[in-house]
Amino acid sequence: MDNVVIRGRRGILHFIRFPTSEMGNFLALAKSKGMANLVTTVCATGGGAFKFEDNFKK
Structure with a gap:
């Protein structure tokens, strides 16, 4: 995610x-940083991607 501001610092956010x-x-x-407004796609792999899919959609 490009151009993300967290605590007054701007940069690229990688997880x-x-x-x-x-x-x-x-x-x-x-949620607190409004990341849902910054991106429309989250790329995820592995069992956690399936397990937490509904949580990400919320």
């Missing part, structure tokens, strides 16, 4: 991998 146990924290961060 390479993180434990699925932290998915709740990630979704809370994404």
